Amino acid sequence: MSAQREMKEKNPWHTPLTIIITVIGVIAIVALVTVAVLQNRPVPQKYKYGIVLDAGSSHTALYIYEWPAEKDNNTGRVEQKHSCKVKGKGISSYAAEPEKAGMSLTECMREAEMQVPSRRHQETPLYLGATAGMRLLNIENREASDKVFEAVEKALQGFPFSYQGARILSGQEEGAFGWVTVNYLDDRLKQGLETTGALDLGGASTQISFVPHEYDISESPSNSVAFRLYGNDYNLYTHSFLCYGKDQVLRMALAHQTRSGPVTMSDPCFHPGYSVTRNYNALYDSPCVSERKPKEAPLNFTHTGVGNFFRCQEVVKTLFNFTSCKYSRCSFNGIFQPPLQGSFGAFSAYYFVMNFLNLTDSSIPLETVKANLANYCGTPWNQIKQQHPEVKEKYLAEYCFSGTYIVTLLTEGYNFTKETFSKIKFIKEIKGSDAGWTLGYMLNLTNMIPAEAPDSPPLPHAGYVSIVTVIALLLFILFILSLRPIWPKCSKKPQIV
Numbered sequence: 120m121s122a123q124r125e126m127k128e129k130n131p132w133h134t135p136l137t138i139i140i141t142v143i144g145v146i147a148i149v150a151l152v153t154v155a156v157l158q159n160r161p162v163p164q165k166y167k168y169g170i171v172l173d174a175g176s177s178h179t180a181l182y183i184y185e186w187p188a189e190k191d192n193n194t195g196r197v198e199q200k201h202s203c204k205v206k207g208k209g210i211s212s213y214a215a216e217p218e219k220a221g222m223s224l225t226e227c228m229r230e231a232e233m234q235v236p237s238r239r240h241q242e243t244p245l246y247l248g249a250t251a252g253m254r255l256l257n258i259e260n261r262e263a264s265d266k267v268f269e270a271v272e273k274a275l276q277g278f279p280f281s282y283q284g285a286r287i288l289s290g291q292e293e294g295a296f297g298w299v300t301v302n303y304l305d306d307r308l309k310q311g312l313e314t315t316g317a318l319d320l321g322g323a324s325t326q327i328s329f330v331p332h333e334y335d336i337s338e339s340p341s342n343s344v345a346f347r348l349y350g351n352d353y354n355l356y357t358h359s360f361l362c363y364g365k366d367q368v369l370r371m372a373l374a375h376q377t378r379s380g381p382v383t384m385s386d387p388c389f390h391p392g393y394s395v396t397r398n399y400n401a402l403y404d405s406p407c408v409s410e411r412k413p414k415e416a417p418l419n420f421t422h423t424g425v426g427n428f429f430r431c432q433e434v435v436k437t438l439f440n441f442t443s444c445k446y447s448r449c450s451f452n453g454i455f456q457p458p459l460q461g462s463f464g465a466f467s468a469y470y471f472v473m474n475f476l477n478l479t480d481s482s483i484p485l486e487t488v489k490a491n492l493a494n495y496c497g498t499p500w501n502q503i504k505q506q507h508p509e510v511k512e513k514y515l516a517e518y519c520f521s522g523t524y525i526v527t528l529l530t531e532g533y534n535f536t537k538e539t540f541s542k543i544k545f546i547k548e549i550k551g552s553d554a555g556w557t558l559g560y561m562l563n564l565t566n567m568i569p570a571e572a573p574d575s576p577p578l579p580h581a582g583y584v585s586i587v588t589v590i591a592l593l594l595f596i597l598f599i600l601s602l603r604p605i606w607p608k609c610s611k612k613p614q615i616v
């Protein structure tokens with residue numbers, strides 16, 4: 120008994136003092152690790168918002184974007200939070216009653232008021248950008264275009280957001296911002312990866328944008344846009360073809376086939392058995408075709424379908440001019456285009472049409488795409504309607520024409536070959552955000568893509584926590600070792616002094 124007491128006195132490792140030191144040491148180390156973990160842990164997210172209205176030729180759409188509020192200089196990732204399709208036609212169709220253009224936006228704007236938290240309303244920027252429909256109205260009737268803008272401005276200023284203005288985007292801006300959107304959403308800009316080209320097919324215009332390999336900007340300066348984004352320079356080629364959106368190009372095709380003013384017209388781009396009455400004045404009421412209106416035409420004509428893809432392609436080809444090119448190379452209509460480069464994302468009507476036709480899969484060879492289209496166009500109209508009772512008849516009737524136009528534009532117009540055709544991805548959205556010019560436009564106006572790569576913290580969060588944990592463990596081991604003189608001796612026989 121007395122020997123045991125003596126041993127305790129010689130090895131006092133559990134004296135109150137050592138116990139207190141050990142506990143303090145452990146607490147300090149746990150605290151160090153906890154602080155390291157908590158310090159960088161994302162706090163409950165607070166968001167900022169931005170709203171963009173895409174006032175297109177066929178309709179207006181509202182997009183709400185959100186991004187983390189706590190990131191410096193708004194450098195957090197921007198995502199689409201909500202979208203709203205404005206009921207009715209595009210704002211350019213309200214030329215005769217402009218106030219209705221403003222009123223048409225009310226429902227979607229009310230939705231935006233609900234979607235954006237009210238404490239953020241006043242600081243949320245609101246933009247309206249109009250594209251080819253308003254470009255055409257502006258050409259046709261400047262005064263009417265101004266009145267539509269006045270009405271729209273008045274309506275938008277009545278909402279509690281930070282209204283930043285409504286304007287017509289140039290074709291170049293529309294193409295370039297579509298390219299920014301696609302590459303931003305794919306994270307290609309931040310990481311400095313090879314970029315994807317952008318193909319946008321609207322109702323009244325179409326855009327092609329890509330970064331060519333060897334490219335002499337001076338050949339056609341109006342087709343080039345220079346960007347410096349995240350420390351990388353991009354010389355973007357972009358062109359917007361006004362009147363080559365799918366609705367205006369259909370007018371051009373119908374105008375071409377009714378140039379002699381017939382009473383009945385047989386159209387290879389519409390299904391056999393299709394027949395509607397169309398009004399000459401309505402058809403030619405657009406700057407894209409107005410000059411071609413036949414002098415002596417009846418009031419109406421009967422538009423009938425014969426459904427022949429190859430003959431439809433011949434009609435579509437007449438809408439492109441391949442004869443004159445003052446540059447080293449052209450796409451069509453004498454427009455400069457450098458050789459195609461890399462992969463492409465094709466969105467808006469490219470997607471709507473190819474998706475309906477089940478042709479979005481990039482592994483489908485070009486020849487098969489054409490064969491499928493030939494088969495689809497040749498299917499009688501009654502059968503098509505029976506097979507797709509849920510699809511709007513206006514859209515349904517035009518898929519043969521639109522599909523033929525898309526294939527012809529890509530191959531004959533832009534020079535995609537059967538090899539490069541497979542590099543086109545038909546997309547609607549990327550990571551939950553719609554592909555289109557609106558996101559790129561907002562990122563640009565809010566300076567959310569810095570010209571230089573932002574300074575990143577020296578260590579990522581995981582690395583920081585790991586290093587602190589390792590240091591804490593080493594300290595702990597050191598601490599235990601420093602207590603060695605007072606460790607109990609582990610011999611089989613207790614050492615009795």
Ligand SMILES: Nc1nc2c(ncn2[C@@H]2O[C@H](COP(=O)(O)OP(=O)(O)OP(=O)(O)O)[C@@H](O)[C@H]2O)c(=O)[nH]1
Pocket residue numbers: 173174175176177178209250251252320321322323324325364365366467468471472475514
């Ligand atoms: N099939 C189908 N077509 C659609 C749909 N939404 C829009 N479209 C058509 O696709 C074409 C392009 O639409 P958008 O991308 O909205 O074009 P937009 O902004 O009106 O036209 P631009 O002013 O030329 O840019 C138009 O002809 C629309 O009528 C859809 O859900 N399905």
